[in-house]
Amino acid sequence: MKIRNMEGSDCGGILAVASAWWGNTYSSDMFSKWYITHFRETCLLxxxxxxxxxxxxxxxxxxxxxxxxxxxVMVDPAYRGKGVGRALYEAFAERAVALERSVIRCVTAPWNKESIAFHISLGFIMEPQEQELEGIPVCIxxxxxxxxxxxxxxxxxxxQRTVC
Structure with missing residues (x-):
């Protein structure tokens, strides 16, 4: 497996698979050349x-x-459970460290128990919230x-850097 920065030319391929990989209709302004151009350092394929x-x-x-x-994050269903998601998160973390960032944040849906377990296995913590759903802290x-x-x-x- 090779992980590289995205290029604007990857947009068509991403758009072609996003809904099938997501398991539901999915569209996003992120799947555009402008997003990849402006956030290339943190868009990995x-x-x-x-x-x-x-x-x-x-x-x-x-x-x-x-x-x-x-x-x-999306992974081809045929490759799930084979370390692709973990490798992408690790590559993103390496990029964040190289860019002198000390925190990664992300979110998932409270009903997505697999995603919650995945993030916890990578060392993420769930941030406390005022509300809980089935014992899971949820930002309403x-x-x-x-x-x-x-x-x-x-x-x-x-x-951690100090900003003056």
């Missing part, structure tokens, strides 16, 4: 034999200069449109 088998798209926070954010109305999410945070091996 996994390939095997020249074929896309997974990707992660994120960004570096401008508001919180020690943080990066993973917005979306996370997206401003009524969607609740489980918020994850992972500290990386970078000295």
């Amino acid at each position: 996994a390939e095997e034999g020249g074929r896309m088998i997974g990707f992660v798209m994120g960004f570096m926070s401008q508001t919180n200069p020690d943080e990066t954010y993973i917005r979306i 109305d996370y997206d401003g449109r009524g969607g609740g999410r489980v918020l994850f945070k992972k500290r990386l091996g970078v000295e």
Whole structure:
């Protein structure tokens, strides 16, 4: 498996597989050349034999200069459980450290128990919230449109910088 930065030319391939890999209709402005151009350092694609088998798209926070954010990860269903997602997260973390970031944040849906377990296995912690759903802390109305999410945070091996 090879992990590389995305290129604008990857957009067509991502758009072609996103809904099938997600298991439901999925579209995003992130699947565009402009997003990849502006956030290339944190958009990674996994390939095997020249074929896309997974990707992660994120960004570096401008508001919180020690943080990066993973917005979306998708893995070809035929490759799930084979370490592709873990390798993408590890490559993203390596990139974050190289960019002197000390925190990765990401979210998942509270009903997605596999995703919750996956993030915990990678060393992410669920951030406490005022509400819980079946023992899971849930940020209600996370997206401003009524969607609740489980918020994850992972500290990386970078000295936290002081902003003056």
